[in-house]
Amino acid sequence: MAGHSKWSKIKRAKAATDAKRSKVWARITREIMIAAREGGGDPGMNPRLALAVEKAKGENMPKDNIERAIKRGTGEIQGADYAEVNYEGYGPNGVAIFVETLTDNINRTVADIRHIFTKHGGSLGQSGSVGYLFERKGNIEIPVEGRDEMELFDLVAEAGAEDLVQEDATFIVTTPVEMFGAVQAALQEAGINSEEAQLIRIPTTTVSLDPNTIKKVLKLLDAFEENQDVQAVYSTLEIDDATIEAIS
Numbered sequence: 001m002a003g004h005s006k007w008s009k010i011k012r013a014k015a016a017t018d019a020k021r022s023k024v025w026a027r028i029t030r031e032i033m034i035a036a037r038e039g040g041g042d043p044g045m046n047p048r049l050a051l052a053v054e055k056a057k058g059e060n061m062p063k064d065n066i067e068r069a070i071k072r073g074t075g076e077i078q079g080a081d082y083a084e085v086n087y088e089g090y091g092p093n094g095v096a097i098f099v100e101t102l103t104d105n106i107n108r109t110v111a112d113i114r115h116i117f118t119k120h121g122g123s124l125g126q127s128g129s130v131g132y133l134f135e136r137k138g139n140i141e142i143p144v145e146g147r148d149e150m151e152l153f154d155l156v157a158e159a160g161a162e163d164l165v166q167e168d169a170t171f172i173v174t175t176p177v178e179m180f181g182a183v184q185a186a187l188q189e190a191g192i193n194s195e196e197a198q199l200i201r202i203p204t205t206t207v208s209l210d211p212n213t214i215k216k217v218l219k220l221l222d223a224f225e226e227n228q229d230v231q232a233v234y235s236t237l238e239i240d241d242a243t244i245e246a247i248s
Contacts (some may be wrong), residue, residue, distance in 0.1 A: 022060065027231055028056045029069045030082050030102040051197060058196070080104040087113045088130045091122040092216045093209055096130035096236040099202055103229040112227055120220035134201035134234055137162075138180030140173040140187065141169065141196040147171065152192070159186035173203075178241040206238035214239060215247060234237025 031052045039046035043053050049070070056066050072079030085106055087099040097117075103109040114124045142152070144166060153164045153170060160179030165172050173182045177199060184197055210218065217237050224233040 006199070023226075023228070024059050025056075025061050025065065026228065027102075028052060028059060028061060029065065031231065032066065032069035033079060033081070034082055034084060034102060036070045037075075041070045041074040042074075048170070049186075051184075051199075052183065054197065073200045075106035085109060086127075086131070087124060088127060089113075089117050089125040090130070091117075091120070091124055091220045091235065092235075093207070095122075095207060095209070095217050096133050096203070097122065097220070097224075098130060098134050098234045099224055099230055100201075101227075101229045102231050109229045112229065113224075116220065116223045116227065120223060121216060122220055130236075133205060133236055134203055136177050137200060137202050138173075138175035138177060138183065139196075139198055139200045139202075140175070140180075140183065140194050142171040142173065142192060142194050144169045144171055147192075155186060155190055155192075155218050156183050159183045201234040203234065203236040206236050208238050208240075211243055211247065214243060 032049065035046060035049035035052050039048055041049070043050035053066055053070075068077065071077045082102045082104050083106060085101050085103055087101065087110070089097050089099075091097050099113060101109050101113070110124075116122075116134075117124045140156075149164070149166065149171070156164055156175075158172050159182050161173050161175045161183050163174040165174075173183060180197075180199060184194075187194060214237065217235065220233060221233055221237075224230050
């Protein structure tokens, strides 16, 4: 797993303040709105919306908030019009960065993204400059406890998954984007609950850097995650467990 993903998990485990939750809810609300706008307001007929709603429930978002977000997306009640915009660029030592945003003001967002890159020793690139270094995949995380690895592998493989690996106390299932919903459905039918399920971008190549440069890159990535319009950020940075332990 690329180091930033693991670093993000450490941060999530430590950051449980109301302010942090508010930001998480805001991001999920925008995701629900976009999903409902594009695929309709019925989660049973809209896999992307179903995923966003499950994510909202996992973050303890109130049911009323979820329903309002769906209605804003379908146009039943008035709300801001959000667009999905991705940005690509480079961090310190040429680390590739891919930033996904949902924004109601593209001019504001691109200015913010460019400023964050520049402030932290990076640069905003052209569309396509680093996108080819990342593959979009489905990612489903399942607790190891009480699960037989081979039985789980057979289940998800039959449903269309590409791989299953164990990382610490978690099984990680990787799927093609088009099979993500089918694998989720197979798990649900088997009564297996996931800790997290989302579409992510996995780097096809990674770079290892010295600890001081890693800290600079992580500051850049953290700055993106603090931005109100950023939904997700990915990089080609690789961090081993020893380095994570040392800087966390």
